Amino acid sequence: MPSELPLFQRFPSLRPHLPCLSLGELPTPVHDLPGVPLAWIKRDDLSHPLYGGNKVRKLAFVAAEMQAKRVRRAYTFGATGTNAGVAAAMVCRDLGIALTVLTFDQPDSPTVEKNQALMRTLGAKLVHCGSLLNTALAFYLHPARLRSDSYFLFAGCSNPVGLFGYVNAALELADQIEAGQLPVPQALVVPVGSNGTAAGLAVGLQLAGLPTRLAAVRVAPSHLGPIPTCTTGEVQKMINQTVLFLRKHVPELAGLQVQAPPLDERWYGAGYGVATAQGHAAIQDFAAMGIALEPTYSAKAAAAFLALRAHAEGPLLFWNTYNSRPTQSILGAA
Ligand SMILES: Cc1ncc(COP(=O)(O)O)c(C=O)c1O
Structure with missing residues (x-):
């Protein structure tokens, strides 16, 4: 860069x-x-x-914000094969931030399987929530929202x-x-x-x-x-x-x-x-x-x-x- x-x-x-x-x-x-x-x-x-x-371009700004806020845990959501989850897992691992990815159903494919394996290997915790609606509710109502060291990252790393x-x-x-x-x-x-x-x-x-x-x-x-x-x-x-x-x-x-x-x-x-x-x-x-x-x-x-x-x-x-x-x-x- x-x-x-x-x-x-x-x-x-x-x-x-x-x-x-x-x-x-x-x-x-x-x-x-x-x-x-x-x-x-x-x-x-x-x-x-x-x-x-x-996702890398977005995460350059997201990661800097997480560092500035001294975040220790991050939460995001996406489909089971989320590419954003993989990129976020890679970046969070490097920053020493624990990442949880809430996932919703998507048709199975080799990309989905590959991304699930990558997220796990990179240390992310995967929580499957079923439908997109359930996943969105779990994300927006998550109890960790009350903790100041948590960061909630919108799907696709698309935040401000x-x-x-x-x-x-x-x-x-x-x-x-x-x-x-x-x-x-x-x-x-x-x-x-x-x-x-x-x-x-x-x-x-x-x-x-x-x-x-x-x-x-x-x-x-x-x-x-x-x-x-x-x-x-x-x-x-x-x-x-x-x-x-x-x-x-x-x-x-x-x-x-x-x-x-x-x-x-x-x-x-x-x-x-x-x-x-x-x-x-x-x-x-x-x-x-x-x-x-x-x-x-x-x-x-x-x-x-x-x-x-x-x-x-x-x-x-x-x-x-x-x-x-x-x-x-x-x-x-x-
Ligand atoms: C490979 C790929 N292309 C495009 C997009 C869409 O970009 P955006 O989420 O910013 O609309 C995504 C993720 O959502 C993606 O994983």
Whole structure:
């Protein structure tokens, strides 16, 4: 990671208000996709030498906040195969923080089994709560909320500080465009689960002054009963929190306003973690280019990307959010 993130280079007044650890390897590479015209890929799958993916950027800010608050136990929740749980377990182990991951049902798959084994090996305690509703209740009503040394981390590591990982990511992209590594993309395609990646990117793209459209592909349930979970409105709420923080701490951003993108609803299929035929085809197409995807998030976004590529005229960017480091590397370090 460079000594100074683009976020702090551009907005130095944020530094004292936003602790951040040096975690992973930034900037992540960007390159064109072999054999696909006008298509580029942002390799957040390589964001960390042991376990990459989109959580590392968020955890750099989350971990710093946990350290500043002298946290000893952290709690998060996710599906049984949560990638965020694996990344959080890796970071908490390094910080000496005991992590509990509350999990909800997801269809079994090799990724689910692998992630369960990784979380356990990394020392996380897994508590299966059944449905998403039960899990959310267990998280929000957890008795440890009364302890000052506990930290409750929203699913996907998408909390107010974590989001800045993706504000910074968009500014990093702008620097790569400026350096001639890729043209200004007409659209940037990313999956949306716990909303933090898309919310952070929306803010960062605007701060960077990039005209790139955020093609945000919904891959998680839109509602939990009557409660919205993965919707444009929920992305907007996260954006608004971030915008308020920026307005408060960066004088030149006092008038900042950022609009959430409409979510692309066409790629979700039969449910969270349920593979789709288009996703399966995208996994094969990307595998032929040497890029590994998984069925829950990146494959559904990649299917949207390939469909967009068939019609759009300008350059497009696929943001790869799934770890591609081999499991052995994280286990070897455990
Ligand atoms: C591989 C992968 N891609 C994308 C996402 C979605 O990102 P976000 O939760 O920030 O919306 C997640 C996690 O939720 C993920 O594990």
